[in-house]
Amino acid sequence: MSIDLPPAGGPVGGHYGDSEAHPEAGIDDEGKGLSLWRGAWQRLRRNPSAIAGALIVLTFVVIAIAAPLLAPYEPGSAQWSGEVTPTDVPGPDKDHLLGLDRFGSDLYTQLLFGARQSLVYGVVSTAIGLVVGAFLGILSGGIGGWVDTAVMRVVDIMLSIPSLLLAVSVAAVLGQNAYSVMIAIGAAQVPIFARLLRGSMLAQARSDYVLAANALGIRRQRIVFGHILPNALGPTIVQATLNLATAIIEVAALSFLGLGESDPAIAEWGRMLVAAQDRFDAAPRLALLPGAAIAITALGFTLFGEALREALDPRTRR
């Protein structure tokens, strides 16, 4: 009935621990009698960059969901393709707020639907990375021993490949379709989450309340799922928010490398950027707008994620 606590001075926060994980983030703030999350919420509300980030994210999500209502035309219709010539892509006029794109679709419509694509790809791929990575991390940090060693070796191997190349390799195996991109980018995130959750679980396992629960004879399973895990979740949620930004950029990068969705009718910011490359001189907006859309969305998630990290960090509470 005993759990193998990692030896003091063991690998906690060492080789495998993410330096950015704040192991103490989950400890209840007994001093003020506020729960961790309520305290974090109060700090978030007072932080202007959290509000800015949240506004960007909210706008992005609303656009993504309401794209069919907001867009004046059907996406990818290319119904004005006759007006596009190699040297000229018609600019903004009264029918087309931002002009046409390279294939003769309404650029504004394409951008709105691109948000939808980015949201779905970003959320699904991050969810894949989070679920698989968390599973491995819990396995590793919860069981320890040879399971831990084996899982962490696999994670080491995955981390030895740069993430974009890892995603490219996975996408090559799965073929050219939407799922393949999501799984590829999710797979590249797995080692990050696995290490992070393992590190913060090990840090929690050393804390006094786990020792107390252990001394009370509570079953190990219950200690892991009832005590260690909930308290180790903070850094994971922060990382997931930040990874949404990376995922959205990587989706675009895979499109850029020609590995994204192959159907040109589907609006995707990364591919719009690629398609715009040979029309630079005629219409730079074709590249600037999707590029800016990617950057602004990534900015929103990054601002919010970092504010969340700060709010959950016990060192900034005072």
Added chain:
Amino acid sequence: MLRFVLRRLALMVPVLVGLSILLFAWLRALPGDPARSMLGQRATPDGIARINEAYGFDEPLVQQYFSYVRALLSGDFGSSIKTGRPVFDSFVEQFPATIELAVTALTLAVVIGVPLGYLAATHQGRLLDTFVISGSLLGVVTPVFFLAILLKLVFADWLTWLPTSLRQDPRIDATHPTNFYILDGLMTREWDAVWNAGLHLILPAIALGTIPLAIIVRITRASVSEVLHEDYVRTAESKGLSRRTVSRRHVLRNALLPVVTTIGLQAGLLFSGAVLTETVFAFNGIGNYLFEAISSRDYPVLQGYILFIAIIYALINLLVDVAYGLIDPRVRVS
């Protein structure tokens, strides 16, 4: 120190073995018959038979794996399907270009990033700090390829200040003993070749260096501002040491530790970024070749290059750990 290095090298072995299994399995896991998928649309019965024989695809898997490893150990990393050229040869030829680009990018990032981060930390809450922080945030969220495209559009296409692509103007008939173009020019004293190669490096290096720059700025700022509040800094100040001595011997030396680690971690980012940056600027390094290999489904090239990159990545991290030990005596002891 030597024991530390040897132990770290020994730790690389299981990772490399695992990676070789993974890469081996990967090539087999590609959709369809491996020979067919390697040949793509050019698949003919004759070609498939040839590939099957060359790669031993009809043997049992375990045997195939061991012959793969045996080939690796004897220096045979496979050949390109498209050109038939050994993967190792093309890598050795192109790698100098990527090193030249990555080193320039990283140097830019460190030389600009560390002082900026330091200034931001010592001017916290002031205009300079706000400016640096917003700038670095912008640097982190801008996709590498978007920045590369923008730079090319503005400085090469519109302003025509800098060249749009390649490593050197082909009209300059320079000799390349090492394939490090700058170094080659210096060795052969062809100054116009050095100048020209330098001009070709500027835009790709800025594009590739921006994210590492932004990250280094942020880490330096965070690290310096933490150290500034340490007791030993207050002690150093109160015993009357000059501001310069305090910042150099006490603040920077301690604050740079996390920065050194971060620089090591950037290596992976630089490889990913190099694929995108080199592609935009048709800069003939491993990144550009990888892009071509991806587009033409030249999988043995991808397989070999990923293995090389992983080895180099591991060696860089080893170097970082050694550097860490040199800077921080505490690491050496433990």
